Amino acid sequence: MEDFNIQNILFYPETLSIDFLEPVIQKKEVTQIPFQKIDIQSINKKNNNVFIIDKSFFLHPENTSLFSILKQESLLVLADENNHFNIPENLIYQYIHPAYPKSAFIKTVSNVFNTLDQIKKLKQTEKELIIAEDKIDELQAVGLAMSTxxxxxxxxxxxxxxxxxxxxxxxxxxxxxxxxxxxxxxxxxxxxxxxxxxxxxxxxxxxxxxxxxxxxxxxxxxxxxxxxxxxxxxxxxxxxxxxxxxxxxxxxxxxxxxxxxxxxxxxxxxxxxxxxxxxxxxxxxxxxxxxxxxxxxxxxxxxxxxxxxxxxxxxxxxxxxxxYDSIQKLFEGFIKASTKAIESRDPTTSGHSERVAFYSVELAKAVSETTSGKYKDTYFSPEQIKELEYSGLLHDFGKVGVREDVLIKAKKLYPDELQAISYRFAFARQNILIQAQNEKLATAKIENREEFEKKSLEIDQKTNESLQKLDHYLEEIKRINEPTVLKSEDFGILEEIEKISCSNECEETDKLLTPEELKKLKIPKGSLSDEERKEIESHVLHTYGFLKNIPWTSEMKNIPEIAYSHHEKINGKGYPRGISDKDILVQGKIMAIADIYDALTASDRPYKKALPVEKAIHILEMEVKDNHIDKELLDIFVQNKIYEKTRIKIEE
Ligand SMILES: [Fe+2]
Ligand SMILES: [Fe+2]
Incomplete structure (x- = not known):
C-alpha cells in the first residue's frame, strides 16, 4: 500500500457516504467528485484511478464511454449485483450492492487497492526489466563494439x-x-x-x-x-x-x-x-x-x-x-630488424624490402579502387593490406640462408679469383722476360756483335708482342668478367687463352686459367653460374621455411604463401614451385611486379645501373608479353603511377 503513491481519484454517488472507507484510503489523495461533474478527458490523463460508482452513474448519458478510455489498472466498479453495464473483462471490478454491510464494503475496497498495488508493482517491475534488458543489450553491443x-x-x-x-x-x-x-x-x-x-x-x-x-x-x-x-x-x-x-x-x-x-x-x-x-x-x-x-x-x-x-x-x-598497439609495434620492430638483418648481409640492396612492401601496398590499394576489368570486384581489407606489407618486408628474408659471397657476387669471378689470375699473368710476364734474356745470352755466346744485335732486336720484338698479347688477354678477361651478355667471339678469346700456359715448360696445371675459372668466365649472361643461381633462388624456399614456422594470426595467415610466390611467373616458369596463374595469389602477383620494378630502378646496386622509370616499365611490359607477370596489374601500376607515390614516400 505504501508504494501506491499515484494520485487516486474517487468518484462516488452523492447518495453514498464513504466516511467509513477512511481507514482504507487514508493514505491516498482522494478527490471526490459527483458523477455529474466528471470530465472524461481529464480522467484519461490520469493513472491508477479508483472509481466507486453505482447504477446512477451509467444512467448519466455523458458517462457511458468511460469504460473504453479507462485502463486495466484503473477501475473498481462497485455497482449493483447485476451486471447491467457490459463491463469489459479486462477491468477490475466487483459488484457490490450499496446496501452491503460496511465491513464487506471496506474489505472489497481494500482488496482492490491491494490488487492495484500488485498490478502497479508488476507493471513497474516489467518496465524495469525491459529497461534492464535494453541496457544489457546496449552494454553487450557496447562491449562488442569496443572489443572489436x-x-x-x-x-x-x-x-x-x-x-x-x-x-x-x-x-x-x-x-x-x-x-x-x-x-x-x-x-x-x-x-x-x-x-x-x-x-x-x-x-x-x-x-x-x-x-x-x-x-x-x-x-x-x-x-x-x-x-x-x-x-x-x-x-x-x-x-x-x-x-x-x-x-x-x-x-x-x-x-x-x-x-x-x-x-x-x-x-x-x-x-x-x-x-x-x-x-x-x-x-x-x-x-x-x-x-x-x-x-x-x-x-x-x-x-x-x-x-x-x-x-x-x-x-x-x-x-x-x-x-594490441604495443604488440603490433613490437612485431613491426621485429620485422624491421629482420629486414635490416637481411640487408646488412647485402648492403647493395638496402631499402629493397621496404620499397617492395610499399609498392605492393600502394598497388593493392589501387586494385581495391579499380572499378573495371578483372579486378573490379577485388578488395583488400586494411588487415590484408597489412598482411601484404609484412610479406613485402620479409619476402627476401631467406637470403640469410644464402652464402654471402654468392649473395653479393657482382661479377663472374670472385675478386680473389681475378686476383689469382692477375698474379699468374704477372708470373707469365716475368717468364717471357726471363726467356728473352736467356735467348739473348745464348745468342751472345755464339754470334758476332753485329749478328747479336740483330738477333737481340728480333728477340725484343717477339717479347714485346708476347707481352702485349698477354696484357690484351688480361684486359679481355676483365671485360668478360663483367656481368654482361657474352658474344660468340668472346668464347673464341677464352679458348685462345685456355691454351696458353704461364711458361713454356709449364705443366697443364700452370695454365693461365683453371678449368673452374674458365667455366665461370663462360657464363653467357649475368654473373652467376647455374649452381650459384640455384643457391640464390633458394632464398625463396628459406623465406617460406622461416615464415611458415611463425604462428601468424588468422588475419596474417597468407604471409608465407605471398612471400613464397614472389618469383613465380604466370606461365609457370618461375621458381621455386613453377606454379602458374590460377595458383598464384593476387598478392603474390602484385609483389612480383613490385620486386622486379625495384630491382630495375634501385640506384644502390653498384654492378647494375639504375634504369629510368620509362625503361623499367618497358621491361615490365616485355615481362607481360613473355607471360611472366599479370597484364592488368601492371596496367593499374602504370595508370596509378605507383612508382611516383613511392618516390615521394621514400624521399620523405
Ligand atoms: Fe626475392
Ligand atoms: Fe626481392
Missing part, C-alpha cells in the same frame, strides 16, 4: 558516443591519464576526445594537472562518480570547481555533469569521462537559455550505474588496444 575496435582513436570516439547515447547527454569529453613529459614521476590528464551534440566546435588538444581541483582530476584520484545537478550551484566547500570559461566562450550553459572514472582490471583509473547536460529527449538541440532550462535534467541513478559499467568496459577495451 583496434584503433585507439576510433575506440575513444566510440566510447564517448556510446556514453552520450546511453545517457542522453548533450556532450561528452574523455581524458586519459598520461605521464607528465616534464616530470616522469607525475601524471597529467590529457584531453583526447570531445563530442557535443548542440555545438559544432573543433577542440584543441590540452592537458591539465592531475589534482582534485578539477572534476576530472577529482574523479581520477578518488575513483568516485560525481553526479552534479547544476554546475552553477557547486557548494564552495567542495574541493573541486567547474570552470565557466567554456560556457562563456561558446554561450553554453553547463548544468548537469556526470563525471566518472575508467577503471582497469587492477582498479586503477586510466581515464575519465565527463558527460554534460542530460537532455529530456535525445534529439533536442540546446540553443538558447530557455532550452537549457526546459530540456536539461540531472543524470539519474540508472545513468550512474550504466556509466560505471561502461567506464570499466571502456578501460578494459582501451587497455586491450594499447596492448
Amino acid at each position: 575496435q583496434k584503433d585507439r582513436n576510433m575506440l575513444l570516439n566510440i566510447i564517448v558516443r556510446l556514453c552520450i547515447d546511453t545517457t542522453g547527454a548533450d556532450a561528452g569529453t574523455l581524458y586519459l591519464l598520461d605521464d607528465n613529459p616534464e616530470d616522469q614521476n607525475e601524471k597529467i590528464l590529457r584531453f583526447m576526445v570531445n563530442q557535443n551534440f548542440s555545438l559544432n566546435i573543433q577542440s584543441v588538444p590540452f592537458t591539465m594537472p592531475l589534482d582534485k581541483k578539477s572534476l576530472a582530476g577529482y574523479v581520477a584520484i578518488t575513483h568516485k562518480i560525481l553526479n552534479i545537478k547544476d554546475s552553477y550551484s557547486i557548494p564552495e566547500s567542495e574541493e573541486f570547481l567547474h570552470s565557466k570559461s567554456f560556457d562563456e566562450k561558446y554561450n553554453y550553459i553547463t548544468k548537469s555533469i556526470l563525471t566518472f572514472p575508467m577503471l582497469n582490471r587492477k582498479d586503477e583509473a586510466i581515464g575519465v569521462i565527463q558527460l554534460i547536460n542530460k537532455r529530456k529527449h535525445i534529439d533536442v538541440v540546446l540553443k538558447d537559455k530557455n532550452d537549457f532550462e526546459e530540456f536539461v535534467v540531472p543524470f539519474n541513478e540508472i545513468d550512474e550505474r550504466t556509466v560505471s559499467a561502461l567506464g570499466s568496459q571502456a578501460a578494459v577495451a582501451l587497455e586491450n588496444t594499447m596492448l
Whole structure:
C-alpha cells in the first residue's frame, strides 16, 4: 500500500457516504467528485484511478464511454449485483450492492487497492526489466563494439558516443591519464576526445594537472562518480570547481555533469569521462537559455550505474588496444630488424624490402579502387593490406640462408679469383722476360756483335708482342668478367687463352686459367653460374621455411604463401614451385611486379645501373608479353603511377 503513491481519484454517488472507507484510503489523495461533474478527458490523463460508482452513474448519458478510455489498472466498479453495464473483462471490478454491510464494503475496497498495488508493482517491475534488458543489450553491443575496435582513436570516439547515447547527454569529453613529459614521476590528464551534440566546435588538444581541483582530476584520484545537478550551484566547500570559461566562450550553459572514472582490471583509473547536460529527449538541440532550462535534467541513478559499467568496459577495451598497439609495434620492430638483418648481409640492396612492401601496398590499394576489368570486384581489407606489407618486408628474408659471397657476387669471378689470375699473368710476364734474356745470352755466346744485335732486336720484338698479347688477354678477361651478355667471339678469346700456359715448360696445371675459372668466365649472361643461381633462388624456399614456422594470426595467415610466390611467373616458369596463374595469389602477383620494378630502378646496386622509370616499365611490359607477370596489374601500376607515390614516400 505504501508504494501506491499515484494520485487516486474517487468518484462516488452523492447518495453514498464513504466516511467509513477512511481507514482504507487514508493514505491516498482522494478527490471526490459527483458523477455529474466528471470530465472524461481529464480522467484519461490520469493513472491508477479508483472509481466507486453505482447504477446512477451509467444512467448519466455523458458517462457511458468511460469504460473504453479507462485502463486495466484503473477501475473498481462497485455497482449493483447485476451486471447491467457490459463491463469489459479486462477491468477490475466487483459488484457490490450499496446496501452491503460496511465491513464487506471496506474489505472489497481494500482488496482492490491491494490488487492495484500488485498490478502497479508488476507493471513497474516489467518496465524495469525491459529497461534492464535494453541496457544489457546496449552494454553487450557496447562491449562488442569496443572489443572489436583496434584503433585507439576510433575506440575513444566510440566510447564517448556510446556514453552520450546511453545517457542522453548533450556532450561528452574523455581524458586519459598520461605521464607528465616534464616530470616522469607525475601524471597529467590529457584531453583526447570531445563530442557535443548542440555545438559544432573543433577542440584543441590540452592537458591539465592531475589534482582534485578539477572534476576530472577529482574523479581520477578518488575513483568516485560525481553526479552534479547544476554546475552553477557547486557548494564552495567542495574541493573541486567547474570552470565557466567554456560556457562563456561558446554561450553554453553547463548544468548537469556526470563525471566518472575508467577503471582497469587492477582498479586503477586510466581515464575519465565527463558527460554534460542530460537532455529530456535525445534529439533536442540546446540553443538558447530557455532550452537549457526546459530540456536539461540531472543524470539519474540508472545513468550512474550504466556509466560505471561502461567506464570499466571502456578501460578494459582501451587497455586491450594499447596492448594490441604495443604488440603490433613490437612485431613491426621485429620485422624491421629482420629486414635490416637481411640487408646488412647485402648492403647493395638496402631499402629493397621496404620499397617492395610499399609498392605492393600502394598497388593493392589501387586494385581495391579499380572499378573495371578483372579486378573490379577485388578488395583488400586494411588487415590484408597489412598482411601484404609484412610479406613485402620479409619476402627476401631467406637470403640469410644464402652464402654471402654468392649473395653479393657482382661479377663472374670472385675478386680473389681475378686476383689469382692477375698474379699468374704477372708470373707469365716475368717468364717471357726471363726467356728473352736467356735467348739473348745464348745468342751472345755464339754470334758476332753485329749478328747479336740483330738477333737481340728480333728477340725484343717477339717479347714485346708476347707481352702485349698477354696484357690484351688480361684486359679481355676483365671485360668478360663483367656481368654482361657474352658474344660468340668472346668464347673464341677464352679458348685462345685456355691454351696458353704461364711458361713454356709449364705443366697443364700452370695454365693461365683453371678449368673452374674458365667455366665461370663462360657464363653467357649475368654473373652467376647455374649452381650459384640455384643457391640464390633458394632464398625463396628459406623465406617460406622461416615464415611458415611463425604462428601468424588468422588475419596474417597468407604471409608465407605471398612471400613464397614472389618469383613465380604466370606461365609457370618461375621458381621455386613453377606454379602458374590460377595458383598464384593476387598478392603474390602484385609483389612480383613490385620486386622486379625495384630491382630495375634501385640506384644502390653498384654492378647494375639504375634504369629510368620509362625503361623499367618497358621491361615490365616485355615481362607481360613473355607471360611472366599479370597484364592488368601492371596496367593499374602504370595508370596509378605507383612508382611516383613511392618516390615521394621514400624521399620523405
Ligand atoms: Fe626475392
Ligand atoms: Fe626481392
